[in-house]
Amino acid sequence: xxxxxxxxxxxxxxxxxxxxxxxxxxxxxxxxxxxxxxxxxxxxxxxxxxxxxxxxxxxxxxxxxxxxxxxxxxxxxxxxxxxxxxxxxxxxxxxxxxxxxxxxxxxxxxxxx
Amino acid sequence: xxxxxxxxxxxxxxxxxxxxxxxxxxxxxxxxxxxxxxxxxxxxxxxxxxxxxxxxxxxxxxxxxxxxxxxxxxxxxxxxxxxxxxxxxxxxxxxxxxxxxxxxxxxxxxxxxxxxxxxx
Numbered sequence: 261x262x263x264x265x266x267x268x269x270x271x272x273x274x275x276x277x278x279x280x281x282x283x284x285x286x287x288x289x290x291x292x293x294x295x296x297x298x299x300x301x302x303x304x305x306x307x308x309x310x311x312x313x314x315x316x317x318x319x320x321x322x323x324x325x326x327x328x329x330x331x332x333x334x335x336x337x338x339x340x341x342x343x344x345x346x347x348x349x350x351x352x353x354x355x356x357x358x359x360x361x362x363x364x365x366x367x368x369x370x371x372x373x
Numbered sequence: 374x375x376x377x378x379x380x381x382x383x384x385x386x387x388x389x390x391x392x393x394x395x396x397x398x399x400x401x402x403x404x405x406x407x408x409x410x411x412x413x414x415x416x417x418x419x420x421x422x423x424x425x426x427x428x429x430x431x432x433x434x435x436x437x438x439x440x441x442x443x444x445x446x447x448x449x450x451x452x453x454x455x456x457x458x459x460x461x462x463x464x465x466x467x468x469x470x471x472x473x474x475x476x477x478x479x480x481x482x483x484x485x486x487x488x489x490x491x492x493x
Contacts, residue, residue: 309481
């Protein structure tokens with residue numbers, strides 16, 4: 261069975277600082293990996309995805325993530341955080357049929373002025 | 374592109390009534406739609422997967438007679454919470470999977486904005 265772990269429940273960073281959100285997954289084959297962002301009371305917006313190819317993927321809003329098979333990780337990064345990035349971030353793993361997403365517990369990002 | 378509309382965004386109802394939530398893919402056709410439930414400060418839990426024209430597949434522990442799902446067309450799926458009780462109060466989110474050639478990328482789920490259900 262596939263599973264996702266986001267070790268950090270809350271993270272606080274200062275505006276302008278760099279950010280890394282951790283994600284570890286468990287899946288028997290090459291996974292489809294996603295990062296979504298959720299603002300309060302809203303649905304989920306896709307930030308980026310990895311299916312195959314280049315292990316460093318670029319997403320929207322200046323985010324990137326790197327797939328590391330040896331570490332079963334897909335950490336999300338941003339070089340300089342903006343106050344508007346404060347939200348809940350979910351990492352998800354999908355099966356290769358694309359019809360089953362398993363979400364991590366989420367990481368709530370807070371941004372200090 | 375790949376916009377999913379969910380309606381209503383907020384609903385308050387009395388215990389014992391039924392509530393219908395609609396999920397529409399506005400600019401693409403979705404053969405598969407998903408319904409999730411999210412408790413406060415928690416992650417999304419998949420409730421069921423619905424395929425157009427067939428019965429939904431429910432996850433373990435989800436009562437199919439309680440949460441009726443209909444996916445009558447390639448752009449619309451509905452979730453009806455029947456005889457709602459206060460414990461059904463939650464945030465319900467739908468998503469639609471894109472299909473190659475019909476707008477919306479394959480293997481990606483596009484999410485609606487969610488419906489907050491409060492049962493009094």
